[in-house]
Each structure stands twice: as C-alpha cells, then as structure tokens.
Amino acid sequence: MATGDEPLQFRVLGTFEVTRGSRRCTPTASKQRALLALLALHANEFVATSRIVDQLWSRGAPRSAIAALHGYVTAVRRVLTPGLTSARTSHPVLNTRPSGYMLCLEPHQLDLTRFRQLVKQAQAEIAAGDCGQAREMFTAALGLWRGSPLADLRETGMFDHDISRLEKEYLELLRSRFDVMLCQGDGHLAVFELEELCAKYPLWERFHEQLMLALCQAERRADALNAYARAYRVLSSAAGIEPGPRLRAMHQVVLSGDDPRHWHDHRHAGLRVAHSVSL
Template sequence: MPEPVPLRGLRFGILGALEVFRDGEPCAPTAPLQRALLTLLLLHANEPLPVSRIVDGLWDNRPPRSAVAALQMYVSAVRRILTPNWAGSGPGRQHPILLTRPFGYVIRVGNDQLDVHRFRSLAAEGRRQLSEGRCAEGGELFRRALAVWRGPALFDVGRSDAIGRHAVRLETERLALLQERIGVDLCQGRSLELVGELEELCARYPLRESFHQQRMLALYLSGSRAEALGAYQSARRTMVDEAGIEPGPGLRALQRAILTGSAAPSLHCSAIRCATCLARSDAHRPQTGRGGEMTGCRASHGHPADLGRATGGQGDGVGPAKVNRQSRARR
C-alpha cells in the first residue's frame, strides 16, 4: 500500500492529454522531456522506477552521454512544478510526491489522484456487481469508468517506444471494458439503441470481431434479421480484404445461429453476453435473490442475450416473432 500522500490538492490525468492540477489550477510541465518523465513515473505510480529504465524510456535506448545528469535536472524541474513552495532537498527532506529511491525514483499518488486508478477501480467494482448478479448496477459502473477517459491515452506526449506500449495497453483495457458494457446493455434489452454505436465501432475497429458479433446480435434482437446477416457478410469482406483471413469461430457460429435458430455456442459467443448471464449454465432457470426475487439481466428483460431461446432453440419455443414483439414493447 502507498504511504499517505500529504498533498491532496494534486490531481493527475493520463487517459487523454497529460493533465496535472494543483488546487484546481492546471500546472502540467510544458518541456517535452519533462512531460515524458512525469508520464513514465505516473505509468508506474507508487512503484520505484530504476534510473536505467527511465533513461531508456526517455531516449528510446539511445541515451546521450549526459543522460543521467539531464535526468536529475528534469526531476528537479518537475518537483518545482508540482510543489513550487518546496524548500529543496537536504538531510531527511524527501520531496513529498516525487521521491528519490535507491537506484531510481517513485511518484507517490493516492487512488483518487490519478485517473487510471479511478478507471480501474470502477471497472473492478462493476465486475464484482456483475458476479453477484446485479447487472444494471455493474453496467452503470462501467459507464462511469469509461467516462473517466478524455481521449486517446497520452496523445499529446512525445511517443517513445515505452510510452507507446503503455498507451496501447491502456487502449486495450478501455476497449475490453467497452465490450463488457455493451454486453450488459444487450442483456438488459437495449439492442435497438446500440445499433448505431456498434456500427461506428465496427468502422473504427474493423478487425475486432467481438464488435461485429455484438452488432449482429443487436440487429437481430431489434427485429432486423436480414441486416444482421448482412452485417456478417460485411465483416467477412473487411477481414478478407484487409487481413486475408476468414471470420473466426465466434462470428461463424453466430451467423449459423441466426440462420438456423439454433442455440449460439457460449464458448465462441462469450463476447456478446455479460459475465453474469454467460456464467449461468441453466439457461431456463431464473437466478433468485435471498428473498426469492429474480436478479440479474433476466429479472426484467427475459434474458434476451440467450440466443438459443430467442431463436426458438431448445427450451420454451420462443421464436423471433415473439422476441421482436417484446423489443417493440420495450421501445
């Protein structure tokens, strides 16, 4: 656990442009290498970062001979920016935020001071809610987590290889949570309102098959079976033209399920369901709370993500026409 942070007025943001606020006023460094240094430290917040890794990260493994001396100057400059009234180093006088450690440095921040910590904390709580069957609450926490983002991570910081790799990893985390949020929305019966968003996502990330799966299911559950099948053909053309590959098993299984009305294999269609609904092995027995009340997606929406039931597979014989009537009734 990080030590208590005495300067609560500092706030940092890396999920978008690099941001630093001191008592509500922006104070981010402007010099490129100072910005890159602060970024590297924030990416490893509360974790001592060796001088060798910082140097490699700032100069892409091609440091000048004066790199260590230059780094010490950048550290001093960033410290002055973060705490203008700091009296300077001396015996027993560590900087309250950017500390010197054996062989390196560490920036000390609380969970509420760095936006990526807030994002991950909200995402984790959302997944916990889903695991307990509270899908609506989990979906709302996912929305709050995604709202922390202000744009592409670190888009205004000079991209060394190290910072670039971290930016890609952060974007991967965001897309994974976005996929989970859409899965919850599908299970909550919001298929029609998702169609436009998923069309944009498929255009922006044409080789990400999970978004194509979710788009197909959203169209199908909105009563547009032909368009859902057309979305598969469009996805297939894109993958063949841009990557020279056929769609993966998930897309093919979903296409067959829409064509034949058979149950979609959960192994390959996990991307289109929320975690709670996917975990239920009995697709026909509602989950109940302690008092016998239904919980989770199926409680209020009949579990529309169960494509086996929605397409008239094994079970109660609910077919596309009934699903379409239910979708129109919800609208």
C-alpha cells in the first residue's frame, strides 16, 4: 500500500481522478495523466513499454519516447507518493517490470474494479433467484458512474477503444437492471428512462423490447404497439434492417392480446422474467 494515512483512490468512470482522502493526486500534465489512466484501466496487469508508447504517441513516437516515458513515470510516482525516496523498482504502487510497468491496486482503490465486482455479484443473485438483491447491487454499480468514462481524456483520441468498451459495459448494466425491474413488476418506473435510451441508442433492440414490456406493465398496451412501430421505422431507415426475432416476438405477444407475464428472458442464467402486466 502507498504511504500515507489513506489509500489512493482511482476513478475512471467519469473524469479521470486520483485522490488520497481530500487531496487530489491527479497529474496535471496530459501525457502523465494519460499514462496513469492507461495503467489504471489495466490495474494489476503487466503493460509493456511498447504498448504504452504506441498509445501515448499514436501518430508516431519520437526517438526520445522511451526516455520521455521514464521521465513521466518518475513524475507520476512523485505525485502519487510525495517524499518517497525508495528505488523505482520497489515503488509501492507503480512498479517497474522488465520491459513494462504495473499499477498495483487493491480492489477497493479502483471504481472500475468495484463496478465489475458488483455486476458479477448481481448476476450471481439473479442465478440464485433473488431479483431484489440483484437490483440493489446493480443500482450500487450504477452509482459509481459520474459521467462519460475518461471524459477529460476523450479528445486525445488515445482511449477511443477503452471508452467504447466501458460505455458498452454501462449499457449492459442498464439493460440488466431494467430486466430485474421488469421481473419485479416495476416497469412503470422504467418507462421514462427507457424512452430516453431508445432515442439515444436506437439500434439497441433490447431497450425497445424492454420499453414495450414496461409500457404493458404501466397498462399502456397501445403505447407499446406504437413503440414497436417507432423501433421498426428507426431500424429500417438507420440500419436497413428489420427488428430481430426477440423484438418481433414481443410485438406479436402484445398485438395478440396475450399475457406477457410468461415472456421468459434466458439472457441471464436462472432469470425468469415473470412480468406482472395488468391487462
């Protein structure tokens, strides 16, 4: 653990931040901040020097890149642990390894690790049939997000792939949370959020399907049919495709007047979405 009364805290699910208690420890220089963000995204993993250089200098690294990287590492260590005088290979957080580096963190020090742990625990609760506990964990995981991941580094273009991956994890979290809400018959509470998500991510068919179920639970079957019509228009015009089999099947269930309570979601092992719909 790093020196000091409190452990360092790293946050990537929003603007990149490093703090120790109330003290900010985020490097101000752009390359140093990007270096530390990259290592935080791969906490407790070896990251090769060549990979770091490629990411920090995506348009062609200068001949001095390796020397510059060594200087950035030294500067970052000083920010993380002011006054530490130990050798660079024994730094308590940012370790030097042969041909690379490793940021050594406990799970509670990185918001991304806590987020993934909560999601994994929620999925285990779903498998055990406890939707209520799963919902609490999904909500806690959602609370760790403070905005767009690495928002202050987005314009650098260095983290496009990482940001895209994290945003997908965020959307998957929302999808799972809505599944649980629908499982508990609380679709009426999700209508507004799902309408916004369908508008923002029109090609995510799962959100359209969930919106239709939520509207049914809110006793708005006609609106559910209208939601399908909108999804059909968006998918056909934006992507040149028709709705997939899941969304078409949901449309048939609503159109025929059948009770959607027995619509089962097998996406999560053990989760049976018994949607309580007032018809």
